[in-house]
Each structure stands twice: as structure tokens, then as C-alpha cells.
Amino acid sequence: MYKPVDNRNAISIDEARKIIVDNIDSVKLTTEKIAATAANHRIIAEDVTAPHDFPTFRRSGYDGFAMLQSDLTNLPADLKVVGDIPAGADFDRPLVSGEAVRIMTGGYVPDGADIVVMLETTRMIDKDTVQITEIQKKDNITQIGDYFKKGDTLLAKDTEINPGGISLLSAFDVQEISVYKKPTIGIITTGSELLNPGEKIVNGKIFNSNGPMIRDLCKENGADVISYTQIKDDPAALKSAVNDLLGKCDVIITDGGVSVGDFDIIADLAKSSEKLLFNKLEMRPGSVTTAFIYNGTLFFGLSGNPGACFTGFYLYVEYALRLMQHQASRCIECTGTLNAEYTKTNMYDRILRGQYKFVGDHIEIGRVGGDASGNLNNLQRATCMFEIPRGKSITSKDSRLRTWLLPFK
């Protein structure tokens, strides 16, 4: 018994992404408080402002001597060294005319002092007297609040924190912050041909290579993969795997079974969903990449072909995962210059896996490995993807093509 072939409405990459944007609110991430030092690459959910001025005391920018500028009008000037201020030390009285204190970089500049003279432009003429011979251009003092005033924004809401931000939070002893919870993901790979690791390879069977790739792509895009299952092409098994995940995941990603075959069970699930977002794209590979909302959960049905799975993830799932975390895609869209003629043509835009390099003032792009959608020989090596426009003409060398530079590559 064969299924009839369904007619699907093909849309462009940009139309599909617009649909994702319009429906991303179906996933609303709640917030949680976490330790600031554990927040690298998390997205801050509310502004963090400076609890006080920074620096909190007048700070020396150099190792040298602190003194009064008015003592330096006639050079050479000999000043009495009345103390030593190593890093971390306080000084218990204001400095007065004729005095200098030895001070270290970052040291507290005592009241009264209004200049720090670098060690290199001083000399000790006896154990307690320092002599300054050169005119000083700068005071070398960082004033209270020079870098931040109390109430200034340290990190704005929706910022992705990086180690620089962690440093900022630490500088102000902000120990806990509010961040968006990571999107929770359930992955279901489908296919009766899929072996489990360690099983014997026989005709018709393959190891599941897309599942582990999707799992790590999700993780590197800030998501929490809370479930990972491999099922046969069996509608009952799919239903049960989906039911187990509903309500627990923000997004469910399936792989395989989205085409028009008799066992394309995801295609059937998509049809029974409350909202089909798309199930045919004017691109290859990955033309059957599907997205839909089923029982309130956002689903992405990636193609089983490894090249199509890879392409579909970067163009749509990465885009959506970043969007739900209030971030732009990390795939940098730019124009690349093709390094060799490409002769294949197609009725749909073809997205090739490639490599790029910066050459002078442009980005040179070229194919890497095979272009068949089932070919996985370039998944590791591809550092970019680029678009061969649809149509009947050959794409010549030096064509300028829409390109996406891939993150973490």
C-alpha cells in the first residue's frame, strides 16, 4: 500500500526565516538566578548596573612617587619620602607640600597628592629624598568613577555574557545574576536503518551520525539537550517518543522521515499539527526541512541526509535557537567570491558546504568535499556555506555569492 505524494508549497530561505521570527514567541524562556562566574555565554535577563563608582579610590597608574604638582614648578625638586604605599595599602593622612610617598601601580593615592611621577623619571639622592628632574605631562591618577559611575549599565538585558562581562561582574562583586533559562531540547532520530553504537554493520544499516551532530550543535548554541532517542520508522514509536517529551521541551528536533516516502512519519505528524510553519524550501539540500507547532511545542524536522541535516540546522534551527535567546544568528552572512566555476544547475538555490579565507579585501569561498546531500565527507571541514543561485546558467569563477560563515568552526 503506497501513500499518495503530497503537494507542498515551497518557500524561500528568507520566507522560512520570517515565519520563524513570527512564531518564535511560542517559545518563551523563563529566567533563573545563577552564579555570575558560571554565566559565560548565558544571556542576561535584566540590566545590571554599577552598585558604586569605579574605581572607588584614586588609583595610581604607575609605579613611582605620589606628590603635589605645586612642588614641581621649579626643577629639579627634592622631596622627602614619608612612606610607602604598596598595592592594597591605605595611607592614614593627607600628603603636604615637600612630601612624596613611594607608590605602586594600582595603589591608593593619598589625599593631598595630585600627581604620580613614574619611577623612571626620579632618582633617590639619599635614603629619604627623591629628586624629580623632568617636567611631567600627566598626573597618572585614575579618578574615582573614571570608568563607571554608580548606576551606569554594566551589562544590558539580552546581552550574551562573555569572559569580559564576567570580569566586569567580578570587579563589582556582583555574585548572582538573572539569566534566561537555556532552551530545552528533545532530539528524536528516526530510521529503521539506524544502528546503535557497537552493533554489527550489515547491508541497509548505517550508524546514526546526525543525532550526535545535532546534539552538539544544540549545545554549542546554548541549549540543554534533555532527551535523545533513536526510534525506528514506526508511527506508534514516534507518537510515544513525542508524548514523552511534550511539556518538557521548548523545542523538539527530529531527524529523517520528512520526505514523501512511505515511512516519512514526521511529515505525517507535521500535517496533523495545529500549525505547519513550512515543509518545503526552495533550496537543496534540505528542501524537505519542516517546522511546525504541535501541542504548543516548536518542532523542527530535519532531513535525514547528513548534508541536508547540517544545512537545515544552521539555516533554521541555529537561527531559531539564537532568536529565542534574544540573539542574532552566529552564522555571519556576507558575500563571498567563488574560487572556481560551478557547473551544476538546479531549479532551487543550492547551498554548498565550503571553506573560506580572507584574501586582501574579500572573502574567497570554495567547495569542500562532495556536494551530494547524503555525503558527509565535508561536515567536519566545512567552515562556511554559500548559495549557488537557482537557474540554468553555470556559476562562473569570481561570482559573488551569498555566504554564511559558520560559528565554532
Ligand SMILES: Nc1nc2c(c(=O)[nH]1)N[C@H]1C(S)=C(S)[C@@H](COP(=O)(O)OP(=O)(O)OC[C@H]3O[C@@H](n4cnc5c(N)ncnc54)[C@H](O)[C@@H]3O)O[C@H]1N2
Ligand atoms: N521520491 C522522492 N524521494 C526523495 C525526495 C523527493 O522529493 N521525492 N527527496 C529526497 C531528498 S532531496 C532528501 S534530502 C531525502 C530526505 O529524506 P528524509 O529527510 O525523509 O530522510 P530519510 O528518508 O529518513 O533519510 C534520508 C537519508 O539519510 C539517511 N539518514 C537518516 N537518518 C540518519 C542519521 N541519523 N544519520 C545518518 N544518516 C541518516 C538515510 O539512511 C537515508 O540515506 O529524501 C529524498 N528522497
Ligand code: MOO
Ligand atoms: O533535501 Mo535533499 O537534501 O534537497 O537533497
